[in-house]
Amino acid sequence: MHIHSDIHLTICGQKINFPRETGPLSGLHTHKEKNYLHFHDKVPLVSGEPKIMFDKRLTLAELFEVFKLDPAQICGRPTENLSLNILVNDLPVPEGLLYMWSDGDDIVIEYS
Secondary structure, eight states: OEEEEEEEEEETTEEEOOOSSOSOTTSSEEOSSTTEEEEESOOOBOTTSSOBOOOGGGBTHHHHHHTTOOHHHHHTSOGGGSOEEEEETTEEOTTGGGOBOOTTOEEEEEEO
């Protein structure tokens, strides 16, 4: 699998720019493009179906781990006191940070 997505992240009014050339090549990472996510590796498929099994490396939560982002620290208050809004391709995502992003997604994440 080789996928790319645009990411727009704002935490308490601070626009986050992801560092270039960061993250494991066998997982979520960036290259020379700014705020453009990359992933290329083998992924498990559901047996007998052309559907990807859950893979933590493709979740939006993985962004915060790979790039060492702590919304509570940035905002100065506990995460449970923050509001989280996620849109993918202009639609709300019921899975929240467990959403597995895919090729061509335009992702907006806002903590406030």
